[in-house]
Amino acid sequence: MLKGVDPLLSGDLLKILDDMGHGDQLLVVDRNYPAVSSGRPVVRLGEVGVVRALTAILSVFPLDSFVEHPLERMEVEGDPVRTTPVQDRVLEIARAAHPEPLAYGVVPRLDFYDRAKQVFAVVHTLETEPYSCFVLQKGVVFEAR
Helix, strand or coil: CCCCCCCCCCHHHHHHHHHCCCCCEEEEECCCCCHHHHCCCEEECCCCCHHHHHHHHCCCCCECCCCCCCEEEECECCECCCCCHHHHHHHHHHHHHCCCCCCCEEECHHHHHHHHCCCCEEEECCCCCCCCCEEEEECCCCCCC
């Protein structure tokens, strides 16, 4: 147990987050997503949903401030405007942790599967709501001034 670190962040997950560099991408996905087929390292969080997982991850993971959409979501049923309650909540959490205005990038479902082959790692949750799949691009940690 570490002081000040969310206990959901296991040693394996913390190592992956720490090993990632600026611009590397992390996938956080729901229970239906074929995480292993991406060929990337997979961390399973057990009986945890996406909102809980991203709350913990974003407590230590800076989103990139040099790109327009450091947070992307899977498109819902071919409609780029439609969102789910989980997607809405994740955006709220991300906005609270990000120093600049933040809007989602939207990735069509089949393109999302292609993107998964290029990420650094995948965090697999047991989220039950479909389309609860996200790409996070890691930013830079600046020295406090």
